[in-house]
Amino acid sequence: MKLSVIVPVYNEVNTILDVVEKIEAVPIEKEIIIVNDCSNDGTKEKLDTLNGKEHIKIFHHEKNQGKGAAIRTAQSNLSGDVIIIQDADLEYSPEEYPKLLRPIAENKADVVFGSRYSGTEILVDSFWHYMGNKALTTFSNILSNIHLTDMETCYKMIRASIFKEIKIECNCFGFEPEITAKLSKKNCRIFEVPISYQARRFDEGKKIGWIDGVKALIYIIKFNLFR
Numbered sequence: 001m002k003l004s005v006i007v008p009v010y011n012e013v014n015t016i017l018d019v020v021e022k023i024e025a026v027p028i029e030k031e032i033i034i035v036n037d038c039s040n041d042g043t044k045e046k047l048d049t050l051n052g053k054e055h056i057k058i059f060h061h062e063k064n065q066g067k068g069a070a071i072r073t074a075q076s077n078l079s080g081d082v083i084i085i086q087d088a089d090l091e092y093s094p095e096e097y098p099k100l101l102r103p104i105a106e107n108k109a110d111v112v113f114g115s116r117y118s119g120t121e122i123l124v125d126s127f128w129h130y131m132g133n134k135a136l137t138t139f140s141n142i143l144s145n146i147h148l149t150d151m152e153t154c155y156k157m158i159r160a161s162i163f164k165e166i167k168i169e170c171n172c173f174g175f176e177p178e179i180t181a182k183l184s185k186k187n188c189r190i191f192e193v194p195i196s197y198q199a200r201r202f203d204e205g206k207k208i209g210w211i212d213g214v215k216a217l218i219y220i221i222k223f224n225l226f227r
Helices: 016-024 043-048 067-075 094-105 127-144 175-185 210-225
Strands: 003-009 030-036 056-060 082-085 111-115 156-159 190-194
Touching: 003 016, 003 067, 003 094, 016 030, 016 043, 016 094, 030 043, 030 067, 067 175, 082 094, 094 111, 094 156, 094 190, 127 175, 127 210, 156 175, 175 210
Parallel strands: 003 030, 003 082, 030 056, 111 190
Antiparallel strands: 082 156, 111 156
16 A cells, blocks of 8 residues: 655744655655645745655745645645655654554455544643643544544545545644544544654744634534535
């Protein structure tokens, strides 16, 4: 199975090449699709050093549009059998890919969520970020009628045939509740496996904040009840 790794990136000059190196080290057939969402911190120049690698596709947005928009750009340019989203910081480890891929390769699942909160070792997160995630996950579970422990996880591995059928509407971090709701409505076989997680602090560049939590509540309602 060929894996398409989608990397949305915005102002991650200090980590983007390290992330790509870690992805390349995973012993799975893969392509890497990087979408630079109009970074202005030197990320573009770092990505220029990757030009010419056959397994890497790089796209640049002329204006900043958000994570969902970057994923939508990659959606129409992938060739793998399975996809996964990889944030361009170092919170999630590509070493987890084989664990996530196994249920799909064994035809037990169509989608695999990597859960940060289901019995694995993690770097302790802030209390309010953890509680916010739990509240959003619970609310999403109620409306979608699936039981997840981590709806907001970046690591969602999806069969490409299913992913390509989904119309991505959110441009921002609302992608997470949107894709969860739409996968639920497709009656996909959804697995969840524990993953490691190195939480980044806000002073280290973490971009998601409380306003994104409010928006997520709106998106959970919108995509579960009105789509």
